[in-house]
Amino acid sequence: MTVPEDFEIRARETTAVQLTRMEGKLDLVASQLSDVRVVVARHDTDINHLKAMTQQLGSDAINRELTVAATAKALASSEESRRVAADRRWTPAMRLGAIVSLLATALSALATAYIAAHG
CATH class of the missing domain: 1.20.5 (Single alpha-helices involved in coiled-coils or other helix-helix interfaces)
Known part of the structure; x- marks a missing residue:
């Protein structure tokens, strides 16, 4: 080829x-x-x-x-x-109780003083 x-x-x-x-x-x-x-x-x-x-x-x-x-x-x-x-804090009921106690104590002291004075 x-x-x-x-x-x-x-x-x-x-x-x-x-x-x-x-x-x-x-x-x-x-x-x-x-x-x-x-x-x-x-x-x-x-x-x-x-x-x-x-x-x-x-x-x-x-x-x-x-x-x-x-x-x-x-x-x-x-x-x-x-x-x-x-x-x-004091509640209103506690404040009222304290005031009532204070008044009762004051009245008791006044009554005792009156009785002692007038006897």
Whole structure:
């Protein structure tokens, strides 16, 4: 079998065409990789932003729990203070009883003094 004379010429042309196609494909792949790099960079920025937001939410949750605990403690202390103040406060019945006792004691002292004087 003999090789045609133009085989080498065609082979060189075919190789050049194939190299041009491959170069085009490589350029396309390079362009797509460049686009992917931009998207990855954007995602990296978004992820860092989400991490910062998550940390802030965690800090806010801890602060909220501390505020709730402090508020509960303050309410308990306030309730205890109110209860103690209510226990120390004289009710109207207690005031009336004290006045009646004072009047009875004064009348008793006056009666004793009168009896002792007029005998």
